[in-house]
Every structure is written in C-alpha cells, then in structure tokens.
Amino acid sequence: xxxxxxxxxxxxxxxxxxxxxxxxLLADMEGILSYVKQIEEVKTxxxxxxxxxxxxWREDELLPRDFSKELIIEQFPTSQDGFLKVxxxx
Amino acid sequence: xIDLKSLTIALARKKLDSKEFSAVELASAYLEEIKKKNAExxxxxxxxxxVLEQAKRADDRIKKGESHPMLGIPVAVKDNILIEGKxxxxxxxxxxxxxxxxxxTVIRKLKKQGAIFLGRTNMDEFALGGSTxxxxxxxxxxxxxTDRVPGGTSGGSAAAVASSMALAALGSDxxxxxxxxxxxxxxxxxxPTYGRVSRSGLMSTASxxxxxxxxxxxxxxxxxxFDVIKGEDVLDSTTINENAFPKNSxxxxxxxxxxxxxxxxxxxxxxxxxxxxxxxxxxESLGLKVKDIKLPNSLAQYYIINFAEVSTNLARFDGVRYxxxxxxxxxxxxxxxxxxxGFGRETRRRILLxxxxxxxxxxxxxxxxxxKAREALRKEFKDKFSTVDLILTPTSPIxxxxxxxxxxPLSMYLVDIFTVTANIVGVPAMSLPSGFTETEDKxxxxxxxxxxxxxxxxxxxxxxxxxxxxxxxK
Numbered sequence: 001x002x003x004x005x006x007x008x009x010x011x012x013x014x015x016x017x018x019x020x021x022x023x024x025l026l027a028d029m030e031g032i033l034s035y036v037k038q039i040e041e042v043k044t045x046x047x048x049x050x051x052x053x054x055x056x057w058r059e060d061e062l063l064p065r066d067f068s069k070e071l072i073i074e075q076f077p078t079s080q081d082g083f084l085k086v087x088x089x090x
Numbered sequence: 091x092i093d094l095k096s097l098t099i100a101l102a103r104k105k106l107d108s109k110e111f112s113a114v115e116l117a118s119a120y121l122e123e124i125k126k127k128n129a130e131x132x133x134x135x136x137x138x139x140x141v142l143e144q145a146k147r148a149d150d151r152i153k154k155g156e157s158h159p160m161l162g163i164p165v166a167v168k169d170n171i172l173i174e175g176k177x178x179x180x181x182x183x184x185x186x187x188x189x190x191x192x193x194x195t196v197i198r199k200l201k202k203q204g205a206i207f208l209g210r211t212n213m214d215e216f217a218l219g220g221s222t223x224x225x226x227x228x229x230x231x232x233x234x235x236t237d238r239v240p241g242g243t244s245g246g247s248a249a250a251v252a253s254s255m256a257l258a259a260l261g262s263d264x265x266x267x268x269x270x271x272x273x274x275x276x277x278x279x280x281x282p283t284y285g286r287v288s289r290s291g292l293m294s295t296a297s298x299x300x301x302x303x304x305x306x307x308x309x310x311x312x313x314x315x316f317d318v319i320k321g322e323d324v325l326d327s328t329t330i331n332e333n334a335f336p337k338n339s340x341x342x343x344x345x346x347x348x349x350x351x352x353x354x355x356x357x358x359x360x361x362x363x364x365x366x367x368x369x370x371x372x373x374e375s376l377g378l379k380v381k382d383i384k385l386p387n388s389l390a391q392y393y394i395i396n397f398a399e400v401s402t403n404l405a406r407f408d409g410v411r412y413x414x415x416x417x418x419x420x421x422x423x424x425x426x427x428x429x430x431x432g433f434g435r436e437t438r439r440r441i442l443l444x445x446x447x448x449x450x451x452x453x454x455x456x457x458x459x460x461x462k463a464r465e466a467l468r469k470e471f472k473d474k475f476s477t478v479d480l481i482l483t484p485t486s487p488i489x490x491x492x493x494x495x496x497x498x499p500l501s502m503y504l505v506d507i508f509t510v511t512a513n514i515v516g517v518p519a520m521s522l523p524s525g526f527t528e529t530e531d532k533x534x535x536x537x538x539x540x541x542x543x544x545x546x547x548x549x550x551x552x553x554x555x556x557x558x559x560x561x562x563x564k
Contacts, residue, residue: 009445013401014408014422015438016430028439029446031500036390036447036456044462047469056327063324067192068174075188077415086410087421 001030092119094254099163099311106152106162113162117145117206120164124255131231133249135169136177137209148204159314161204166256168247169210170217172291173197180293181225182215184407184414184432194291196302196319203318208256211246215434217264217295219243220502224436229493235532238490241271247305248275258315259305264295265392266509268303269521273485273537276523279305280312283544284516285330288323296399299513309554335545344378347478349385358487361527365536366484369524372560381478392510393503394447394460401444464514471515475543483508485521485537512541520550522557
C-alpha cells in the first residue's frame with residue numbers, strides 16, 4: 001500500500017482526511033492487513049460459500065407501528081414544508 | 091437504606107412485591123449512587139430526567155397487584171439501543187444531537203413489563219473497540235481500578251452494574267462487547283444465540299454478528315432479563331422462531347471441551363491461565379468431564395468481515411437526513427466534511443479497511459476467503475458440539491489494561507481471541523467472574539467464558555449457577 005491507495009479509499013468512502021492522518025492510517029492499515037493476511041492459510045478448497053440467504057415472507061398488510069414522524073422531520077438539517085431539503089446535484 | 095451491593099433482580103422482585111421497598115425508593119437509591127460515582131467513572135453519558143416518574147408508574151402497577159419479572163427494576167441501556175424521544179449517540183459526535191424516533195423491540199418488551207430506564211451508558215463509538223476508550227465523550231473508568239479501562243465496547247453498562255449504579259444493564263455484542271467488559275468489571279455477560287434477540291432498534295455495527303444481551307450480577311438475573319427480551323420479531327427478519335431451538339434436555343453428565351492449544355498460546359497472561367486452571371478444577375470436582383479439543387485462531391476472518399460490514403453500515407451517516415451536518419461548496423463536500431469530522435479515529439480506520447477488503451481487486455483474497463473460512467468454522471463447531479456440551483476458555487487473555495496503554499490498534503484486536511468465535515458461528519456464550527489477580531495493590535477481576543451450541547442458553551445458565559455456588563464455598 002502507499003499514500004495514493006489511502007487517498008483513493010478515502011475518496012470512495014467520502015472521508016476528508018488531513019495529510020498527517022493519511023500517513024498514520026497507512027502505517028496502521030499495513031500492520032492490520034498483514035495480520036489478517038493469515039486468512040490465506042485457512043484450508044477452504046472443498047468449502048462452498050453458503051450465505052444461508054432466503055426470503056422471509058409476511059402478508060402484505062399494513063400493521064400499526066409506533067414511531068414519531070415529527071421527530072424524524074425535526075432532525076432534518078434543513079427542511080421545507082415537512083420535506084427534506086438537499087443541495088442541487090445536477 | 092437498601093443494600094444495593096448484594097441486591098439482585100430476583101431479590102428486588104420479592105422485596106418490591108412484598109412492599110419492603112417501593113420502585114421509587116429503589117430508583118432513588120440508584121440515582122443517589124449515580125450522583126456519587128458517575129462524575130469519576132463516566133459510565134453514564136446521560137441519566138434520564140424522568141426516572142422517578144417511570145418508578146411512580148411501576149409503583150401504581152405493583153399496588154394494583156401486577157407482577158412481572160422486570161416491573162420496577164432499574165436498568166441501564168447502552169447508547170446504541172433506541173428509546174423513543176430520548177437522545178442516543180452511539181458515543182459518536184456524528185449523532186451528538188440525535189433523538190430516537192421509535193423504541194427498539196427489546197425496549198418495547200421491557201416497557202411493557204414496567205422496567206425503569208436509568209440512562210444511557212458509554213461505549214466505544216459505534217461499538218468499535220475493546221476498551222471504551224474510543225468514545226467521543228471520554229473513557230469510562232474501571233470501578234475496580236480507575237487507572238484502568240472497563241473493557242468494551244459495552245464498558246459503561248458493565249461499569250454501571252459493577253459499581254451499583256444499575257441493577258442490570260443491556261449491552262450489545264459484536265465480537266465480545268458484552269463479555270470482555272463483564273470479565274474486566276466482574277459482572278456476568280451473556281451474548282445470546284444470533285437471531286434469538288431482535289436487533290430492531292439496535293444501531294448496526296456488523297449485522298451478521300450483532301446481538302443484544304444482558305449484563306448482570308448473577309446467572310439467574312441474566313436468565314430473567316434474557317427471557318424478557320428474547321423472541322422472534324417481524325421487525326427483524328434474522329430472528330429465529332423459538333420452536334426452532336432444541337427443547338431443554340438436562341443431561342446428568344456435561345462434558346466441557348477446552349481448546350488447550352489456544353489457552354496455552356503466547357499472549358495469554360500466566361495469572362489468567364492459572365485462574366482458568368483453578369476454575370476448571372472446580373468443574374471437575376462438580377463432576378463435569380473435561381476433554382481437550384482443537385479450535386483455530388479466528389481473529390483474521392472475524393476482523394475482515396467486521397471491517398466489511400462496518401464500512402457498509404456506516405455509509406448511511408452522511409449528514410444529509412440526520413446527524414452531524416457540515417456545509418461545504420457542494421453535496422460531495424458536505425459528505426466528506428461530515429464524515430471526516432463526525433467519525434472518530436478507529437471508526438475512520440475501519441471504514442477504510444472495509445472499503446479495501448471489499449474492493450474489486452482484493453475481494454476474493456479477503457472477504458470472499460473469510461466467508462468460506464466462516465462456513466468451515468461453522469461445520470467444525472457442529473462436529474465439536476457432537477462430542478462436548480460446552481466449550482470453556484478464559485474470556486480475555488489479559489486483565490484490564492491501563493488507560494492509554496494500548497496505542498496500537500492491532501494489539502487491542504488480539505485481546506478478542508477467545509470471544510470472536512461465538513459471533514462468527516452465532517452460538518451463545520457467557521462470561522462468568524472467576525476471581526481476581528492482584529497488581530499494584532489493586533484487585534482486578536478475571537473471567538471465564540462458556541460457549542454452548544445454538545439455542546442452548548439454558549446450559550450456560552445451568553453451569554453459571556453451579557460455578558457461582560462453587561465460588562462461594564471457595
């Protein structure tokens with residue numbers, strides 16, 4: 001890894017990092033990744049990944065749920081007429 | 091005066107029902123303790139202002155003749171479990187001003203019984219760490235030695251119970267976050283079977299590992315609280331129907347498996363090992379059989395999956411809909427500024443590591459491989475539990491360390507060697523206090539950990555109660 005890799009990952013994760021932090025993160029990540037690299041030694045040749053994924057179904061009916069819409073709206077950083085207001089993206 | 095030190099949920103239930111003291115008196119006694127101790131220990135991030143009103147409502151119900159296991163019982167709640175209308179932050183600046191808009195399922199169940207919520211407890215930010223040092227709001231101190239950490243990530247919950255600032259507490263466990271602080275603070279901590287307790291209203295850390303569980307003073311109390319919060323839930327599709335679990339069948343002779351190779355491994359403190367050997371002798375004298383088994387070190391696969399899931403789960407905190415908002419020149423800059431300043435150091439580190447192990451070039455070598463290793467371990471566990479009923483290890487290879495002592499993140503990850511396995515395969519595990527080690531004139535608690543097969547919490551309670559009795563007689 002090098003500092004460019006850290007910068008690319010930070011951009012993907014949308015994280016603003018200082019130059020100093022990038023350098024210390026690089027050192028930490030190299031240490032941690034070289035440790036978890038041990039995973040290579042686990043014998044898994046005859047193991048099929050089994051994610052145990054299946055659907056959990058329920059009837060399509062409206063059930064009462066206790067939650068506060070007001071509390072959700074109150075926490076929008078900016079809102080207008082009860083809607084969330086965001087910056088222009090186009 | 092109520093003797094809080096020796097009080098248990100079971101005992102408080104009797105005394106509340108027989109009107110020896112009221113729920114208001116009990117809650118007031120805890121508020122008094124909190125006032126005396128919390129400034130130093132920092133176990134609670136917030137003590138709720140309606141504790142006495144909650145207690146009054148419980149008293150009204152007791153007067154009407156109602157009785158439920160948790161009615162009028164004061165509990166502390168980890169800062170990542172939602173209570174409608176209350177502040178909740180996951181100990182992060184990202185959510186410093188956030189207010190829950192609904193109740194977690196476990197909270198709804200406890201409210202129905204009339205439990206009293208004292209406040210929200212400190213933790214490692216977003217449940218990432220092992221010492222509660224990663225909280226954005228200051229470290230929690232170990233009640234047994236305030237120079238030391240309480241363990242983590244549910245450090246505030248364990249410290250609150252250990253210092254009589256709560257009768258019991260809720261924590262969450264992703265890789266040992268209930269059990270490690272329990273071992274460091276001398277409490278009992280249960281990580282239930284994955285899917286046995288609803289995660290609805292628990293802030294996600296690593297969704298395939300996370301589970302809510304009790305931190306208490308006795309195995310019986312852990313059972314009482316667990317029985318109230320467990321159960322299938324339509325709001326969490328990963329919960330398991332109670333009928334799917336094996337019916338409790340008590341056997342005359344239980345067999346304990348001990349992975350000696352791991353326990354004898356380097357990095358395990360000699361006093362921890364000696365304490366473990368003494369605990370094992372107690373079980374042998376109780377008539378339990380002991381067998382040597384092999385278990386692999388699973389830290390690498392645990393951390394790879396943890397980074398991947400954490401990175402994915404925390405992507406939602408962007409400052410657009412809720413939480414910390416920062417104004418930049420564009421929406422993209424808003425995101426970067428909010429995430430850059432809202433997340434703490436360990437959180438940023440894991441987000442990047444997660445992005446790395448999931449990236450196209452490395453996916454197969456890390457995440458894909460870890461998922462296969464996880465499946466291999468599941469199969470191995472199935473085999474193990476056909477020959478033993480329980481697996482016993484120390485909870486932690488070392489006792490509580492000094493605050494600030496472990497500056498290298500990897501050295502803290504290694505402490506999870508005995509706890510992560512239960513989360514990888516989803517089995518229940520419990521940490522029990524097993525005595526003390528003396529360092530610098532301070533007595534530091536040690537803990538042992540039992541794992542059982544899926545759905546067999548009953549076995550954990552059974553050996554837990556046996557061990558408590560054996561510890562009393564020395």
